[in-house]
Amino acid sequence: xxxxxxxxxxxxxxxxxxDDFTFGxxxxxxxxxxxxxxxxxxxxxxxxxxQDRGTVIPAGTTVRLETAANTKA
Amino acid sequence: xxxxxxxxxxxxTLTERVVRERDLEAGPSVxxxxxxxxxxxxxxxxxxPGWGLAHANVGLNDTIWSxxxxxxxxxxxxxxxxxxxxxxxxxxxxLEMPLVWRAPKEVRLAFVIRTQLxxxxxxxxxxxxxACDQDNRGYRLPLPNLHDDCLICTGNFEDRYDTGGxxxxxxxxxxxxxxxxxxxxxxxxxxxxxxxxxxxxETFETLPIQAADWMALCDKVSTAILERVIL
Numbered sequence: 001x002x003x004x005x006x007x008x009x010x011x012x013x014x015x016x017x018x019d020d021f022t023f024g025x026x027x028x029x030x031x032x033x034x035x036x037x038x039x040x041x042x043x044x045x046x047x048x049x050x051q052d053r054g055t056v057i058p059a060g061t062t063v064r065l066e067t068a069a070n071t072k073a
Numbered sequence: 074x075x076x077x078x079x080x081x082x083x084x085x086t087l088t089e090r091v092v093r094e095r096d097l098e099a100g101p102s103v104x105x106x107x108x109x110x111x112x113x114x115x116x117x118x119x120x121x122p123g124w125g126l127a128h129a130n131v132g133l134n135d136t137i138w139s140x141x142x143x144x145x146x147x148x149x150x151x152x153x154x155x156x157x158x159x160x161x162x163x164x165x166x167x168l169e170m171p172l173v174w175r176a177p178k179e180v181r182l183a184f185v186i187r188t189q190l191x192x193x194x195x196x197x198x199x200x201x202x203x204a205c206d207q208d209n210r211g212y213r214l215p216l217p218n219l220h221d222d223c224l225i226c227t228g229n230f231e232d233r234y235d236t237g238g239x240x241x242x243x244x245x246x247x248x249x250x251x252x253x254x255x256x257x258x259x260x261x262x263x264x265x266x267x268x269x270x271x272x273x274x275e276t277f278e279t280l281p282i283q284a285a286d287w288m289a290l291c292d293k294v295s296t297a298i299l300e301r302v303i304l
Binding site: 007011039064067068069 | 210293297
């Protein structure tokens with residue numbers, strides 16, 4: 001297990017997750033969604049750099065989630 | 074300049090250390106690179122007639138202008154349901170008129186313009202509409218013509234002006250006169266609980282939002298643009 005901190009706007013949460021927990025897992029996580037209020041369309045950034053969904057989140061990382069822009073319907 | 078030091082280590086070994094110093098040609102380009110992400114916030118930069126004051130967050134490559142607004146002009150189609158006038162953005166037949174929705178004080182609206190310098194003139198690079206709570210959490214209003222990140226689908230209008238101030242004024246004028254259509258529409262129910270009007274003898278009065286918590290009718294957002302908004 002490892003700790004990660006996730007920020008969405010002014011809100012943040014630190015939680016323990018599985019060692020193989022990826023950025024994609026975070027973006028689809030019901031518990032993080034419920035705690036922080038983000039939607040289905042997000043991008044994950046670490047120190048301003050967008051991360052690939054398949055990448056495992058290193059222990060102790062602070063992840064900033066942002067609302068992703070959609071295209072016109 | 075070069076200096077030589079002789080170090081005697083604890084085990085008796087002698088080590089020579091040569092230190093070379095020279096001044097680097099570190100001009101403005103290096104400073105610009107180091108401060109690329111640094112921005113400065115300036116309040117009350119402009120007064121926009123009919124809207125209020127504009128604040129600016131100035132970066133190396135762009136400026137984010139924030140105009141706190143207290144109303145929205147909804148050029149849309151409306152329908153009377155149980156004595157309450159509500160928008161029906163998807164309708165092609167209901168009565169079309171411009172109604173002014175007055176935001177309650179707990180809903181802090183920010184109209185946002187990004188400008189960039191391009192070929193000697195200021196260019197509008199996007200308009201956003203955010204609703205914020207008292208703790209500066211950002212939300213997407215239940216309106217059509219708004220992308221998930223609150224970027225407004227403005228339609229085409231002139232985007233190059235001599236100054237940033239003209240860009241702000243032109244964006245607000247486009248926002249005021251634009252018609253709201255069904256593009257990017259989410260649920261009609263949320264819009265009709267949020268934007269409600271009471272017809273009176275002379276005008277249309279904004280009714281309270283039909284929810285205990287207005288945020289429940291919106292989507293929470295977090296974006297790099299929102300981080301630079303000044304309210």
